[in-house]
Each structure stands twice: as C-alpha cells, then as structure tokens.
Amino acid sequence: MSVEAGAVKVMALGNRESAEFVSKAFIGTEKEDIFEFIDGDIHEIVLPCGLKKVDIIVSEWVGHSVFVDSLFKEVIFAREKWLVKGGFIIPNVAQLFVCGIADHPRKTVEVNILPQSDYPGRSYMVREPVSLIEDYVAKEQLITEKYLLKTIDLCTAHINDESFRVPFKLRGLRDSQLGAVVLYSDIGLCRPRGKFRLMFSTGPKRPRTYVRQTILFMDNPVEVAKCELVIGELGMYYKPDEHREVEYSFSLGSSTIANP
Template identity: 20%
Template structure:
C-alpha cells in the first residue's frame, strides 16, 4: 500500500464536485461506458457487478438499468455519500450497495465473487494518478473465473507533433518578435508533461507508435511498473517537430458475438475528452520535411515514492544509429529499399520493433 499521506491526498482530490462534473460532462467518456454496458445488456441481466471507484455512481446505475441483480459500488472518498443519494434518487437502492471503503479492504458477504468489474480508472496518458493497481487487485480478489472486465484492454500511443499553440504567437506578438520568450517557455516546459489539446493536423509522425498494451483480464501489477520503446518514424508532412504526443484508448468487451467492441479513444483524431493529450515538450524544436526520420527513446517508470505517478524519460536519437522498424516510413535509402522489397514480398514480412533516454520527470502536471 502507498503511504497514508499520499493516499489521503489522492482520494481527497476526488471529493471536489468540480472533478466529477468534468467527468460526467465528458460525453465520449460517459457514452462509451453507457454503450458498452447497454450493448451487453443480455450479459448484465441477473449478474453481480463491482464498480471500483464508483464516484457519483453513474456506471453502477447504468449496470442496474441493464438488469444486473446486484452492484457493489466501491468508493474510498467521501463522494460515496453523494453516490448513495443519487442511487436513491434513481430508485436503485435495492440493487446498488455503495461501500465507502478502499477496495483493498472490502469484504463481500460470504466471500462471493462477481461476474464483472467495471471501473473508470484512467488518468492523464492513461497511468498518471490512475487507480489501475486497485482495479487489478479487485480483479484478483473478487472476479469469478472467466468473469469480465469493463474495459478489458488499454493502449498508450506516441507520435511526434508540433505545438503551435504554445509558440506561434510569439513570432509576431503585437507586431514584435518575441522568440526569446518562446525559447524560455520551451526550456521551462521540458521538465514536466503538458496536458493540452493537440490538433490532428499537428501530428507529424507518419504512424502512431504503441508504447504499451495492457490486458486487464490477465496482466498483474508488476507488469505495469515500467514500459520502454526505441523507435524511428518518418515525418508525414513538412513541419516543426516540437514534442512527443501521448494519448490512450480503452476497449470494452463485446459479449454478443457481433465483434462490435466499444472503444474510448482520447487521441487527437477523435472527439475531445477531459484527458486531452499529454505532450512531452522538447528543449529545442527541429524543422522536418516529409520522410525525414525522427528517432526517439521513451521510458515510463513508476515513481518509487508515489506509486500513482510515473517518471517519463525521453532521449532524441541519431536516426543513422538507431534501429529502424520494418518497414520504416522514413526516406533513408535503406528503408526505401527494404519497404519496396517487403511490398513485393508480403509473405516474408518479419515483425520487429526495437525498444531502448533523459529529459523529463513527472511532477504535478499542468492541465490548464
């Protein structure tokens, strides 16, 4: 367990009703959960469900509407009292039991197991101040064999990007050049991630790179302690390489056999969410042209003193020395030749992506 001071600070932050208003009004988030539950109505009917970190209880109510016979809505913060009021307001107090407790301390009657666990546990870039550990612990403690997790998997993506909203205005600020201000801002922002909206047109990588994929039905806590990748990607457009953009998606199970899984995507090509995107701002920008190789290494490692946070380290690599993926989208001659050969001989395509840092440690995140 984490130190009590950290744990208390974390849960007290969720007693701010403004936090819950922000999440409730995030339509892509709320509708994704509602659709994932209602699309699987036939599965939820008559089932026992646990909602980990239930907040205001809205997900528990969706499960009750889908026909679940019992929902244990677990909430460690004092917002559990509000959840009870909302459950009663919607006349589901006979179905939903709000438990004001850390999920790690919960004991269910007769040690019964649940058919499904639902939780909205995600933080910025998926893992920041998230409660994934608690969800996995709840799974191991309460979920039946072959029970279901909502969501069932999560993926973090990376792509090189521009961030003109941070710097472009300083090129001509009331008729003056203020690039020195932009340079100082860039230097100051290199020390922590920037939470901001990145426009689709500002993504300059030719493909999105997967940093990690998490299987919520099988992965254990130690497997999400660290992730690492070394990658080279070709620029898909002329532009200014100013940072690395991180986002995530989660996928919910489809238990109807229609292969129509609900996916909640927080990326720049989808509808905005309260998570926005996370940008690792580079200390210096770089002008790139279509096909230029962009090489980087990223390590994400759980902080030793606060398990709810991760330290992110980034190194810009020499494209001539870094190992390129197969195929590679950059314009180096060797990559063009390899890609042409692989296009001609798809049956011989190998699967290889190498992984192998330095700018950034995660402090309190700026989410303005």
C-alpha cells in the same frame, strides 16, 4: 447501467456523490436493494451479503498517458481478490500511442536556484519552461503518424506493467520541425483472441474527454522531412513515493527516409 442490465447485486466503490445519485434513482422501486455503496479503502473492505466473488468489474481506471492519476493498481487488486475466472473487466484494454507535433504553448515555472559551495551567496528564482504538460492537441498540429507504444489488458496485466521503456518510430507527414511528442490512448474491450472494440479515445482526432493528452517537449527541436522515420525511445516509470504519478524518459536516435 448494470442494474438495468439485470445484475443481481451492484456494489460501488470510490465516488460517494455519484453513488448517492444512483441510489436515489432506485428508491421505492423493486431494484432498490440491488445497488449498494461500499465506503473505505479497497484493500480493507469486505463485500456485502457474504459475497466472495464478482462477475464483472467496471471502472474508469484510465488516466493521462494511461497510468497518470489512474486506478490501474486498484483494479488489478480487485481482479486478483474478487473476479471469477473468465469474468469481465470493462473497459479492459488501453492502447498507448505516441505522435509528433511541431509546437505547442509551453508554460514556465519558477525554479529556486540554490548557491553552490564553490560560489557562496543567496539563492534566487528563475523561470524555466516546463518539460511536459497535460493538455489537448488539435489534429492540425500533427506532423507525424502515430506509433503504438504499449497495449495493456487488465485481464492479464501485471502490477509492474506501468514501468517500461520501449523504442518507437515516427514517420513524418510533412516537412517540419519536431518540437514535442504527444501521448494518448485508445480505450476499449477485447476478449481473448477477439477483435478490439473501441469505446473512446483521447487522441487529437477525437472529441475531447476528461482525460487529457501528455505533451513532452524537446529543448532542441529537430528537422523532420516528409516520409522520414525518426527513431527514439520512451520510458515511463512508476513513482512509489507519489501515488498515481509516473516519471518519463525520452530520447531520439537516428532517422531514415522511408518509402512513401
């Protein structure tokens, strides 16, 4: 796309297979030398042709819950090192939302129970339900309205923005039990003081994408009435020992009846 749009030089990092496919498409054409694949770690590579800066960064950087299995840190690094002042990042904005559902198929995993010092004996295995999964939720499962947790703009984002804790309010759409919350994102473009332009969404009301929703289960579901506001807090924390992974915290507080 960038080559066809008239770019003087296009450099690709990461996916060699896709890059080779693009390169073959331009073999024997006047644009053959425009596209080039750069192999290596992003922190160690050198741009070809003596280039020091780029005008545009294009990346499929968004992961599950925005930051899980994401290229967020890599794009921030590229922005700081190579992007010209006023340059573009496509897409640059991710909006992280939360909404509530009553239930969803919940997997179980084997957990090894080790003997305690006060009760010596053999360890044993038990099956326990998982606390979260990455899956797809249908719009018919929704029992609350959505709530915007966080907006991330890669043009201004800081490397530590993937760790946060924020309050939320979920308004009930009907009388039901709240058994889990769902995290999803809207991805798009927005220039300074400009209007957000949606490119795609991982939400339950949109077609499925390669990025799934994150479902956080509650061990003790709570009753929610139509128009009731359920107040809580959700946190997401980067795990430095596991690249591109995060930990979650989730709690519910009080609830009130809102005006219809």
